[in-house]
Amino acid sequence: MALDSKYIFNHQQPEAEAMVKWLSSYGQSKHGGVSRLLYSSSWINAQHALKAKMEEIGLTTYFDSVGNLFGRLEGSNPQSPIILTGSHIDSVIDGGMYDGVYGIIASLLSVKRLIDQHGQPNKTIEVVSLCEEEGSRFPLTFWGSGNMTGRYSLKDGTRITDGDGIKLLDAMKTAGFDPEQYETPVRDDIGCFIELHVEQGITLERTNKSLGIVSHIVGQRRFNIRITGESNHAGTTPMNFRKDAMLAASHLITFINKKAQETDPQLVATTGKLTAKPNVPNVIAGEVLFTLDVRHYDEQTLDQFCQELSLFFIDYSKEHEMEIEIDQWMSVKPVMMDSTLTNHLTKIAQEKGFSYSPIVSGAGHDAQVFGTHCPTALLFVPSENGVSHSPKESTKKEDLEKGRSVLTELLYQLAYHEEG
Template identity: 55%
Template sequence: MGEKESSALFIEIEQMVEWLAQFGRSQSGGVTRLLYTDSWQEAQYALKKKMEQLGLITNFDDVGNLFGRLKGTQEDAATILTGSHIDTVRDGGKYDGAYGIIAAVIAVQLLQEQYGTPKKNIEVVSLCEEEGSRFPMTYWGSGNITGVKSFDDIRDIKDSEEIQFEEAMNKAGFGQGNYLRPNRKDLECFLELHIEQGIVLEKEEMAIGLVSHIVGQRRYNVTVFGESNHAGTTPMMWRKDAMYAAAELIQALIGRGKETTPDLVVTVGQISIKPNIANVIPREVTFSVDIRHSEECVLDQFCDEVFRELELIANKHQTKLTIHNWMNEKPVKMSEKLNNLSEKILEEEQIPYKWMTSGAGHDSQIFGSFCPTSLLFVPSQNGISHSPLEFTKTKDLEIGIKVLMKVLYELAY
């Protein structure tokens, strides 16, 4: 590509980011595009039109995933799927999810312009839902395509305004039998471009993150039970202070996490205390623990060891402990073959890249157990995401799109 072309591409990327961000733009300049809401519908239908203008054959499925197909010349050709999710968190950014769709649309447009019709089918997908920000349900789009989720999973689910999931889906024009059945059998692979949502690429001045694994996530609620008493009249030696115990438990959890391996992350993000009065010794403290690593055996060993230590600490304080596991997502390996192809391209193009794990969940995590899947990251400025301040330089967005285009070329032409 010449410099002039590159400059035109630069402008097109910037325009398309702003174009898609207008659907659900919030007062603070962020985006709120929750599943099946008006802004979500507007975005899906606008994308459908855009895909059709590029000559793609568009289709919805029953749950609202949007596909734009560039049909291949081979008979019974397999399909290469690429895209990301169209929904956002409340007051989120312009890039999370959206970038993967924009990148796929632009890459397919460029491929068509330069190389014409591919041998295999290439499909751009705008997945209906990933964030779980309206209903208590995540990966609804990719989950339906891969068959791990179905209408049975949403029977009793409501949003914060007591609207039933299915009612919202029907109101947006979707539902069982309305369009294509979502479950796919013809996918050769799935490719997703996404912002890193972390600070690693920026700090290390890398343009592309080549994701080897998406980490496993375990979440727990730990509750310490002590005894409430008057803060003035109860000598220290007779206390069963749930907060004093909790402080040592949190110290141990995070401290052991830091010692174990640089790839393990441990976070205590929520805490509550009872009765929460300055002059009363707390009887109960509950806190959340989020633990992530790319290898199941590391998670197993860390949790076994640290939970044993927590019991000892609680006993020392004469307090009781409950540890409740409420999320357990296994690590998912990305396709080595696809990653090797991307690495070859990155080497040839002399693009600085880094092998990494993804600490956040993505649709690729669902596709990864279903078909060969590749997840590529571009840098996030200051690592900020799920915020109106979310930003990636257009230069970085452009590099990602060029890499995706070359990978698609290798796979489909």
């Protein structure tokens, strides 16, 4: 059940933290986290609660065909490209209350302040609650922003099912978005997209900054690496006669990490998953399969790093007479944020005297989808202890307000100061 939000809005200036907590009552999980999966009842209820809230502050609301919710504040110049701001409403299972939601709430509160203080803008502003980013119910990320930018259309959802075998299109229909009524949600009227989000990392906290102005969203490459050695008796095979796939994996993982540290402080390379065969204590591993996740904002740096790993793997394979197979199964290019918008954000932070730093986003966001479609900005506030996708996700109240305050000012400058 939703908490009573009358109290919040009766205050002159409602705060982001209170509003985030209010929305977390939709889909609250046992451990104090949030589970709000795409097209589920908690998701539907949350979208409709937001819709009511948008109308309460005077916005015109509508859903598009996939369930993205918009609250529109019409500008005096109807021909001007729209300023779009918001984030996503879906969560991972037992996730945190700030991820995505904070961006929508901050947009809503910013627009409320602008209306209260300045009335109608020159340019139209739309607050968006994107229907889906995480891909935590269906194996498809960015369904909301992807449909708005032409990356996806209805047919991309046709064969997709969730863990219970429910079809994406059936779930859409249940939620009130009948695929039979689908009209393309692609938008050609958007002038820019601005997203405010929690960092989901530890960099801002460690460097003691309240704001991170994102310059790039990293490119990602993912690999499966298979080492084939020789499975043998752990007692009767001398060390120098072994082809130990576990030792080889240890050497490669050590090299990957050393090379990553040497290459660039912004480059990250992770082996999160490893499986050995036969995986018993007294048999030398004959095969090890491990994953590699590499991220950086510069395509050329990614190319060079992966090329150097590949050369090392080939040399190692020859020297140790073990087969090493490298299977790249994901490649996402880096996306640069719009420098004009980034400069705006920097000046505003400086003028307000807030501590900030440029930052690279190591995680994916809707801003990376919009970033190839229109000028886009992404602004971070710190995550306490870097924790995210967890009920422990948290951001200090004052940082939430600083992020909201910078967003309000940016929207003011874009919608009220600039000519439509």
